Structure formats: structure tokens, C-alpha cells
Amino acid sequence: MSFDRLIEKIVKMQNPTVVGLDPKLEYVPEYIRKKAIAKYGKSFKGAAKAILAYNKGIIDEIYDIVPAIKPQAAYYEMYGWEGVKCLAKTIAYAKEKGMYVITDGKRNDIGATMTAYTAAHLGFTDIEGDMLQAFGADALTVNGYLGTDGISPLLEVCRENDKGIFVLVKTSNPSSGELQDRLLDSGESVYAAMGAMCEKWGAEAMGKLGYSSVGAVVGATYPEQLEQMRKALPNTFFLVPGYGAQGGGAQGVAKAFDENGLGAIVNSSRAVMLAYKKEEQCDEHDYAKAARREVIRMKEDIVSYLPKISLE
Amino acid sequence: MSFDRLIEKIVKMQNPTVVGLDPKLEYVPEYIRKKAIAKYGKSFKGAAKAILAYNKGIIDEIYDIVPAIKPQAAYYEMYGWEGVKCLAKTIAYAKEKGMYVITDGKRNDIGATMTAYTAAHLGFTDIEGDMLQAFGADALTVNGYLGTDGISPLLEVCRENDKGIFVLVKTSNPSSGELQDRLLDSGESVYAAMGAMCEKWGAEAMGKLGYSSVGAVVGATYPEQLEQMRKALPNTFFLVPGYGAQGGGAQGVAKAFDENGLGAIVNSSRAVMLAYKKEEQCDEHDYAKAARREVIRMKEDIVSYLPKISLE
Numbered sequence: 001m002s003f004d005r006l007i008e009k010i011v012k013m014q015n016p017t018v019v020g021l022d023p024k025l026e027y028v029p030e031y032i033r034k035k036a037i038a039k040y041g042k043s044f045k046g047a048a049k050a051i052l053a054y055n056k057g058i059i060d061e062i063y064d065i066v067p068a069i070k071p072q073a074a075y076y077e078m079y080g081w082e083g084v085k086c087l088a089k090t091i092a093y094a095k096e097k098g099m100y101v102i103t104d105g106k107r108n109d110i111g112a113t114m115t116a117y118t119a120a121h122l123g124f125t126d127i128e129g130d131m132l133q134a135f136g137a138d139a140l141t142v143n144g145y146l147g148t149d150g151i152s153p154l155l156e157v158c159r160e161n162d163k164g165i166f167v168l169v170k171t172s173n174p175s176s177g178e179l180q181d182r183l184l185d186s187g188e189s190v191y192a193a194m195g196a197m198c199e200k201w202g203a204e205a206m207g208k209l210g211y212s213s214v215g216a217v218v219g220a221t222y223p224e225q226l227e228q229m230r231k232a233l234p235n236t237f238f239l240v241p242g243y244g245a246q247g248g249g250a251q252g253v254a255k256a257f258d259e260n261g262l263g264a265i266v267n268s269s270r271a272v273m274l275a276y277k278k279e280e281q282c283d284e285h286d287y288a289k290a291a292r293r294e295v296i297r298m299k300e301d302i303v304s305y306l307p308k309i310s311l312e
Numbered sequence: 313m314s315f316d317r318l319i320e321k322i323v324k325m326q327n328p329t330v331v332g333l334d335p336k337l338e339y340v341p342e343y344i345r346k347k348a349i350a351k352y353g354k355s356f357k358g359a360a361k362a363i364l365a366y367n368k369g370i371i372d373e374i375y376d377i378v379p380a381i382k383p384q385a386a387y388y389e390m391y392g393w394e395g396v397k398c399l400a401k402t403i404a405y406a407k408e409k410g411m412y413v414i415t416d417g418k419r420n421d422i423g424a425t426m427t428a429y430t431a432a433h434l435g436f437t438d439i440e441g442d443m444l445q446a447f448g449a450d451a452l453t454v455n456g457y458l459g460t461d462g463i464s465p466l467l468e469v470c471r472e473n474d475k476g477i478f479v480l481v482k483t484s485n486p487s488s489g490e491l492q493d494r495l496l497d498s499g500e501s502v503y504a505a506m507g508a509m510c511e512k513w514g515a516e517a518m519g520k521l522g523y524s525s526v527g528a529v530v531g532a533t534y535p536e537q538l539e540q541m542r543k544a545l546p547n548t549f550f551l552v553p554g555y556g557a558q559g560g561g562a563q564g565v566a567k568a569f570d571e572n573g574l575g576a577i578v579n580s581s582r583a584v585m586l587a588y589k590k591e592e593q594c595d596e597h598d599y600a601k602a603a604r605r606e607v608i609r610m611k612e613d614i615v616s617y618l619p620k621i622s623l624e
Contacts, residue, residue, distance in 0.1 A: 022425070022428075024428075025438070025439060025440070026438075033440070037440060042439045042440045042441070042442045042444075043439065043444070044437075044439070044444060044446065046439070047437075047439050072421075072425055072428075074419070074421060074425045074426070074428035074429040074432060075425070075428050077428070077429065077432035077433070077446065077447070078428045078429075078431045078432040078437045078446060079437060079446065080400060080432075080437075080444075080446035080447065081393055081396045081397035081399075081400050083432075083446070084393045084396040085393035087393075088392060088393050106419070106420050106421055106455070107386070107418070108418050108420070108455055108480075109384075109386060109418055110483060110484060110485035110553075110558075111485060113334070113384055113386045113387070114386070116334075116336075116384075116386035116387050116389070116390045117386040117389065117390075119390045120386060120389035120390040120392075120395075121389070125356075125359075125390045125391060125392075126337070126338075127337060127354045127355065127356070127358070127359050128337070128345070128349055128354045129354070130354045132354075132355070132356060132392075134356065134389065134390060134391065134392035134395070135389070135392065143418070143420055143455050143457055144491070145455055145457050145480055145483075145491060145492070146480070146483050146485055146487065146488055147485070147487030147488055147489070147490030147491055147492070148487040148490060149485040149486055149487040149488075150485065150487070168420075168457060168458070171422065171457075171458050172422060173422035173423060173458055173459070173461040173462065174461055175458065175459030175460040175461040175462070176458055176459055176461075177459070178459035178460060178509065179456070179457060179459055179502070179505065179506065179509070180457070180459070182496050182497075182498075182502075182505065183496065183497040184494050184495065184496055184497065184502075185494075185495040185496065185497055185499075186494075187497075190491070190494075190496075190502065193491065193494065194491065197490065197491070241422075246422075
């Protein structure tokens, strides 16, 4: 249980980063798009086939050096159920290649419904007595606005099936402070209160490497809050979005980590997916190799600010 | 724009209720399940086919007396992409029958990603210049924890395409108060602050009938907060879950409405879907007729506590 499997991969690869696969059809190189559209027309099926080929190309080039991918559900739902099928196939392909998969769905609901989301994304669904796996990710991002009832069903599957969740604490977007930075009458902020809930929920699902199954999303764009949360939540593993395209720098991101260079994983999406458009004179056929170059650049940038990543 | 279309349907039918279609395979009568499983095996496809037939049966029996359905995304995702295809087909079928569709997805994310969710559930997706509709609901439930950035993309599509959103304010579950009832240093609760944000967001997207495109989810299980929010948020239309199975009564629910019997729509899911199991001696082939009977009972229960529903 917990994030032990992820932490072990990070140590082995000396790479605390995750690639966000948030594909839009227009990100896909023309040669892939044209082929799919020629075969399936300007349809969700055509788009989904193109995106799947594009995702697989990137996974093939990064799976040996990056521990995890984080597909963002919204970018698949945008292409209808065909897009959601592409999400399922992307997850399955990454897992075949040995990658850890974090589905970024920010799901949330009351207990009974959260049980259904848990089955969907991390667990199994009962079909007349057969237990089938729907999406089968290793971890899921969730929103804790509904409190403990909406988290408990996830904790059970985390314990039983070795899965993890990341609860939104302090998000990377400009307006995240409108609610999250408001102070409670206790003097703590809303995000700090949410962080404290993560630490409490996690106490029921601790791993062997110092972190529980209940992680937190804390944005790279707010390094002070990142540092504050790292100190306040010693057993909570962080997923850190906002590095790169959203403006978070490696020096700030370093505050998410503990003294062993652990405790966090940093996400980059667009900068990796669109690396081939940013490089000078990169042929679009080399989009996945450009993604690999960006992944290496990001990793070197981030680890240059960290102590050696180690389980000691 | 806004909820005017929904309000007009409510007035015409004199029925401020919505049926939640949150199907589990085990809710489906055996004769439908057996047929689908015989044809497609114990598979997500078999489950999705059975659920779609079940949903259509209910819609056929209620579309002339109930203004809206509210499918809960979790119960479809649980059956993988085949389940999500069933969601799309359920929405399309209900719309064909003239029903208003609220997708209960509680989606939330940063701006760029929320744009993708908006396209997915309420808008259109650009496929090489063709604009295609993915799920095409009329309204979507969302979580406002990320602030204005995560809401703005929705407001645009609400204005342009006559859609609505419901933001979680005070949810119906037992632990909703853990965060939502906490007091801010201003003395107001977190849910009241979220409610005030709804009213502010809605000011940019007002309808002609007194309510904006930005609604709020306020649970039937907390009638005091329902009354408080109705007074504080005069332009915010309410979606009220928690009636029936979760314990909210019609007398409490009445507090969600304004002096014209408008301003809210009350949801019931399990009590309708499983009415045939609760009635004495109901043949399972009559599950949809039992759903109709329960819908009528619920409507009569709720309107008995309201003034005559009217646009005056």
C-alpha cells in the first residue's frame, strides 16, 4: 500500500518527475493526425486513434527514464467516449511498460458515489460476480471539499490494492487563493486545514518508506506554501504541478522534497508533449525524441537543487 | 443562457424534481440483465447494454412528467469506457425525449483543463475545424475549490450555448461540515463563502427569470443551511440532493424555494430507480412503472409544502 512502489521507482531512476499526458488533437504531429483522419474521418474516433498513437510514441521514449505518467481525464473526455477509451488504452500501455499511472481526475462525491469512482479508477467492478478492472490506475487525484466520507472508500482500496490518492491542497492556478488562502477562525488557512486532513487520513494507510497512501497536490507556483506544507505534513507525499509552462521554477520546487530528496513528484505536461515545437528545426517525426530530451532536461534541472535521492 | 429553459419546464410540468440516474448493474431487473449477459458475456459491454436498456425504460415512463434527469458520472465510469458510452447514449436519449440533462460530474481543475471539461460536457470539441459535441448535457455539477479560474471557462459556454452549472456549496453527506462548516476569520462559514462566490460568478450570466447560469448544490439533509443560503443567494438556482434515501424530508426541502415555488430542483436517485424493489408485489417487468409512481409520489410530497409554482 501507499506510494512505496512509486518511491522505489523514483529512487531507482533517480528521477522525481512525472509526465502529464494531457493531449489535444492539435498537439499531435501532422503525419499522425492525417493518417488517422484519412482512415476514420473528422470524428472522435479519428481523434482518439491519433492521440493514442501519439501517447504511445511518447511512452516508448520515456518509460526507461521516467517513473510515472499522469493522464488528465478532461483531455480524454473532450473526445467523448472514444476519448475515454483512449485513456483506458493509454493507461494499459504505460502499465505494460512498467510505468506508474496517476489518473488526474480530481474526482469527488459523497461516500456511496465515491465508492463507484474508486472502483472505476483504482479498483474493480462487480459484473455478476466477476471482478473486472475498468481503468486500473495506480493513483487518482481527488478533491476533499466533501470531507472524510468522500475519502474513506478510497482508503480501503489503497490498503487492499496498493494504490494511492492525491488530495488537492494548494493548487497551482492564479485564483487558487480565493478560497484556499482564506484564513479560518483558528488562524490557519483553508489549504493548511485540508493538508492537516490529508495527514490524518493518511495515518490509516501508512507505507514502509515514511509516506502514507494519501498524498497532496501542492502547486510549484507557490514555493512558500510548498515549504510550509512540507514541514507541516511529514507523512504526506506531494504531487507538484505548475513546473515549467505555468511558471514554477526548479529552485522553488525543491522545497517540496525532504532531506533524502524524496517526498514529492513534479509534473510537466505541455513542455514535454510540445517539446518538438519548441526545439529549433525538430522534424515532427522526432516528437517523441524531443519529449525525451525535455524530460532529461527537466530531471537534471530539478535534481540539481536536491540532495542525492536515497532511501537512507 | 442560464436556467431559464429548466425553469420553464418546471413551471409547465408543475414539478421541481429531477431523477438521478445512478445505475448499478445490480439495480437492473434480472430479465434485462440476463438478456444482455447472455449476448455479451460478463463484461463491461454486457453491463453497459443492460444499464442503457434500464435507463431508457425509466426515461420512457417519466419524460412527460419530470423535467430533468441527472446521470451521475461515477456510476458509468465504473463500467469503463463502455459505461461512459452508455452515459453518452443515456444523455442523447433523454434529450431526444425533450428532457433537461444535468451531468453530475463535480468536475474541477485549473483554467486550461476546465476548458477541456467544458468542451466535453457542455460544449463542442474542435476536430480539425469541425465542431463536434461529446456528451452535450445542459448543465454540469462542478467543485469550486480552485476559485474563479476554474469557473470562467464554464461561464463562457453558459452564455454562448445556453447552459448552466451547479457549484458544490453545502453537500448532503454526513461529513460535509468538516471543511464546509468551518468558520473563516470573517465569521462566515466556508460554504457561505463558496455561496457568495456563486452569486458573484452568476452576475456575469443572468437569465430572464431571476436566476443566473451559476447554480449551487445544497443538500436536503441540512434544512437550516438551505434556508440560510436561499436568503443569502437570491439569484442562485439550487440543486438539492439528499431527499429520500439520504434522509432529507419535503418540509426541509421547501426551504430551498422562493415565494413563487421556484429557485430549486430536488433530486431523487435510488428511491426512483429501485421503486420496484420497495413496492410490495411489483413484478420486475414493471420497474419503470414503479419508478413513475415514485416520481409522482415525490412530486406531490414536495409541492404540498410549496406555494403554487409560477413565473409571476
